[in-house]
Amino acid sequence: xxxxxxxxxxxxxxxxxxxxxxxxxxxxxxxxxxxxxxxxxxxxxxxxxxxxxxxxxxxxxxxxxxxxxxxxxxxxxxxxxxxxxxxxxxxxxxxxxxxxxxxxxxxxxxxxxxxxxxxxxxxxxxxxxxxxxxxxxxxxxxxxxxxxxxxxxxxxxxxxxxxxxxxxxxxxxxxxxxxxxxxxxxxxxxxxxxxxxxxxxxxxxxxxxxxxxxxxxxxxxxxxxxxxxxxxxxxxxxxxxxxxxxxx
Numbered sequence: 001x002x003x004x005x006x007x008x009x010x011x012x013x014x015x016x017x018x019x020x021x022x023x024x025x026x027x028x029x030x031x032x033x034x035x036x037x038x039x040x041x042x043x044x045x046x047x048x049x050x051x052x053x054x055x056x057x058x059x060x061x062x063x064x065x066x067x068x069x070x071x072x073x074x075x076x077x078x079x080x081x082x083x084x085x086x087x088x089x090x091x092x093x094x095x096x097x098x099x100x101x102x103x104x105x106x107x108x109x110x111x112x113x114x115x116x117x118x119x120x121x122x123x124x125x126x127x128x129x130x131x132x133x134x135x136x137x138x139x140x141x142x143x144x145x146x147x148x149x150x151x152x153x154x155x156x157x158x159x160x161x162x163x164x165x166x167x168x169x170x171x172x173x174x175x176x177x178x179x180x181x182x183x184x185x186x187x188x189x190x191x192x193x194x195x196x197x198x199x200x201x202x203x204x205x206x207x208x209x210x211x212x213x214x215x216x217x218x219x220x221x222x223x224x225x226x227x228x229x230x231x232x233x234x235x236x237x238x239x240x241x242x243x244x245x246x247x248x
Contacts, residue, residue, distance in 0.1 A: 029059035035114040035246060036139060038121070040217060041147025042209045043202070044154045045231045050147075050242050051116055058246060061111040065098055065120045072101045079104065099129045106137070114142075124215050143245060144220040147231035147238075151206050159199050162191040 011019070035058050041047040055062045072080030073087075079100045083093045098120070105111065121127040134140050160173040164184040171178045171191060179185050195201070220226040227245050231238060 029113060032059045032113050034139075034142075035060055036117075036134070036142050037115070037246065038117045038141055038144040038220070039147065040144060040213060041229075041231060042149065042151075042154060042206055042213075044158045045147035045149050046235060046238055047118065047145075047147045047231075049235050050238060051118055053239055054242055054246060055116055057243060059113040061105075061108065061115045062118060063102060063105055063111075063115045063120075064118050065102075068101050068105050069093060069098070072104070077101075077104065095123075095126050095129050099126070099133050102130070103133050103137075121216055122212055124219050127216055127219050141220075141225060144217075144226045145242060145245060146217055146226055146228050148228045149231040151203075153232045154206065155199055155202055158197050158202050159193075161197050162193055164189060164191055 037054070037060070039047045039051060051062050054060065069080075069083055069087075073084045074080070079097060083097055083101065086093045086097070102117075102120070106115065117130075121130050131140070156174065157172075160175070162171045162173065162178070162182070163169070164171075164187070166189070167184070167186070169184060169186070170176075173181075178191065180188075182191050183189070184191055196205075217226060229238060229241055229245070233241070
């Protein structure tokens with residue numbers, strides 16, 4: 001009895017508006033259809049901007065392989081222990097292990113309505129293993145959103161970025177230029193570019209992305225669940241397109 005009394009006191013301490021908003025959120029989520037999505041896109045394509053919006057709108061969980069591996073290792077689950085052994089030896093974690101950890105993650109209440117997979121699958125083998133795992137659950141990938149954008153547009157987006165190191169303020173030579181080129185508006189201190197924000201590094205990352213990911217895009221295109229998203233548009237426009245695609 002004491003514990004239930006304590007729980008009720010705790011509940012009494014919570015603001016009514018907070019209780020109501022959480023209750024309304026759960027009621028809204030209960031009526032949402034299940035969605036299992038894969039987001040594919042090169043660095044700078046904006047999928048990282050869209051993921052949280054779609055996650056909240058459709059009550060999905062966001063599954064990134066890095067986060068899941070870290071969580072499994074921290075929880076010391078049997079699969080997490082195996083993953084840690086591989087990482088400690090400097091080896092890649094096997095596809096079977098990653099898919100197994102993903103399978104475990106999908107049992108969490110927050111994944112009840114489905115998920116957004118980001119950064120996985122990266123190979124056709126991984127895509128096949130993911131399909132096998134979902135088939136065992138009586139499920140499948142509903143939509144694969146390919147954030148398609150021309151490399152030259154990405155190059156302009158990324159190589160034009162300048163940062164004020166101490167404040168984190170960011171500028172762009174074309175889209176959000178400082179008042180004086182190369183100088184922070186507030187302090188007058190010089191701006192810098194990140195090492196990775198140069199054309200050579202970007203081209204090499206994009207080459208690697210295309211070589212690795214194009215077969216995965218072809219795999220899902222053959223299955224008929226691939227949708228190309230015009231990722232060169234403004235973020236608000238892309239959000240409208242993504243919401244429409246996910247809703248249908």
